[in-house]
Amino acid sequence: MASAASVTSLVDEVNCPICQGTLREPVTIDCGHNFCRGCLTRYCEIPGSESEESLTCPLCKExxxxxxxxxxxxxxxxxxxxxxxxxxxxxxPEEEDVCQEHGEKVYFFCEDDEAQLCVVCREAGEHGAHTVRFLEDAAGPYREQIQKCLMNLRKEREEIQEIQSRENKRIQVLLTQVATKRQQVISEFAHLSQFLEEQRSILLEQLERLDGDILKQQEEFDSLVAGEICRFSALIEELEEKSERPARELLTDIRSTLIRCETRKCRKPEAVSPELGQRIRDFPQQALPLQKEMKKFLEKLCFELDYEPAHISLDPQTSHPKLLLSEDYKRARFSYKWQNSPESPQRFDRATCVLAHSGFTGGRHTWVVNVDLAHGGSCTVGVVSEDVRRKGELRLRPEEGVWALRLAWGFVSALASFPTRLALEEQLRQVRVSLDYEVGWVTFANAVTHEHIYTFTASFTGKVFPFFGLWGRGSSFSLSY
Structure with a gap:
């Protein structure tokens, strides 16, 4: 039996350094010291401790x-x-082991009344027909029940702790995703702001040019009109003077004077030339690139906010021996020299391919493949099912669990049931692969221009993996998102 002194010593060891009382809901902080949860929470709320950097341990000041x-x-x-x-x-000890009614030591336990009995109590008539056992014998089954309860409670506590750990990890993942989306929004709007400022300068410069051309033509028009008015004013003055002269003087050279006035035609100049007028009417067309770029911006922003960037790396256990992987497993290069790779059921032995280390069983994911092909080289990118054929010949088509695009020197093909060569506006060097697991879409786009290339439609039932194939000395690819 523990003495009062020993218990007091133990109590001192489990006191809270803040309230000096016994710990209640003890929690541990980074430095290892323990406090009551309530005391530490109130300590963190002390005025002047709002910033995380100013919070230090009340004991060691860490x-x-x-x-x-x-x-x-x-x-x-x-x-x-x-x-x-x-x-x-x-x-x-006396109050613990002695019957309070008879002053005798307690030896027995009545299971019917759940009462502890001394010898006198046991002989009393009220317990005569009851089941009475020695204390230790009666405690045995209850100890077993308590152990079972403890086992169940500890198991449930572990489950709760596992749930807490899992959900905390999930929260961290979600916080990371939100931070990534925040950075995407900031970056995209920064690019948009720069583009809008450039377009604003271009449009204002064109308007300034139109304004200058209009003023220039106005000046030319005013000069021409002033000259015409001056000439007509001279003729009018001459005729007015002629009409007031005597008949002899009026008739002198009268026919020449009238011919000169009648044949003088007024030139009717235009203030704005047809070419300048057409330029003014066509000015709204200058804003079409802006409209197109805004549409592309919104589509790209919605896409990037909808799809989660996949932080993928290459799995060396699946890589064909002719592929050289970088140390961070983000890049692969083709080599005719076989690597000393251990045999593995997951490894491709004929198709020079490699899978990503992690697969997907749901959600929307996107990643970018940067392709650098030598002359005659080719690269295959896409998605494959987990049970795709690793040994022997691999047929690259959806029926075999492969949804992929092949980039070769000078052309691009969608590897459908019957390969389809695609016409693109420019050579493809960066491919964005997007997976919508639930809808069943595998979409390929130009990561630079955001031009849509091809979309496969499938019904996924198991895990799928990002897939990469490479051929041709000097050819390589790398991953980004």
Whole structure:
């Protein structure tokens, strides 16, 4: 039986450094010290401790993060046991083992009344027909029940802890995804802002040019009109003077004067030339690239916010021996020299291919393949089912669990049931592969221009993996997102 002094010593060991009382819901911080959850929470709320950098351990002054509280279940169990010992120590051995009614030592337990009995109690008539056992014999089955309960409770606690760990990891993944999307929005709008500023400068410059051309033609028009008005004013003045002269002078050279006035035709100039007018009417067409770029921006932004960037790497266990993988497994290069690769059921032995290390069983994912082909080289990118053929000949078509695009020197083909050569506006060097597992789409696009290339439609039932094939000395590819 624990003495009062020993219990007091144990109690001192499980005191909270903040409230000086026994720990309640003990939690551990980064430096290893333990506190009551409530005390530490109130400590973090002290004015002047709002920033995480200013929070330090009340004991050792080591910095810690408020979100780093870790429940200390083992210490909580120790505290509970100490409290129980403390209670027993305060009762004393006489009060614990002696029947309060008869003053005799307690030896028995009545299972019907769940009462502890001394010899006198046992002989009393009220327990005569009951099941009475010695204390240890009666405690045995209850100990077993308690152990079963403890086993179940500990199992449930472990399950809760596993759920907590899993959900915390999930929260971290979601926070990472949100941070990535935030960075995407900032980056895309920064690019858009730069593009809009460039377009604004171009359009304003064109308007300035039109404005200058209009003013120039106005000046030419005013000069021409002023000259015409001056000439007509001179003729009018001459005729007015002629009409007031005597008949002899009026008739002198009258026919020549009239011919000169009648044959003088007024030139009717235009203030704005047809060419300038057409340029003004065509000005709205200058904004079409802006409209097209805005549409492309919105489509790209919605796509990138909808699809999760896949942080994939190449799986060396699946790589054909002719593929040289980089140390970070983000790049592969073709070599005619076979690598010393151990035999593996997952490894491709004829098709010079490699899979990503991780596959997908749901969701929307996207990644970019940067292709660098030598003359005569080719690269295959896409998605394959987990049970795709690894040994012998691999037929690259959907019926074999392969949904892929082949990039070769000078052309691109969709590897459908019957390969389809595709016409593209420019040579493809960066391919964006997008997987929508639930809908069953595998989409390929030009990662630079965002031009759609091809989309496969499938019904996925198991795990699928990003897939890559490479051929041709000097050819390589690398991964990004």
């Amino acid at each position: 910095p810690f993060r408020p979100g780093s509280f870790r429940p200390n279940w083992q210490l909580a169990n120790v505290v509970e046991n100490i409290e129980r010992l403390k209670l027993v120590a305060t009762l004393g």
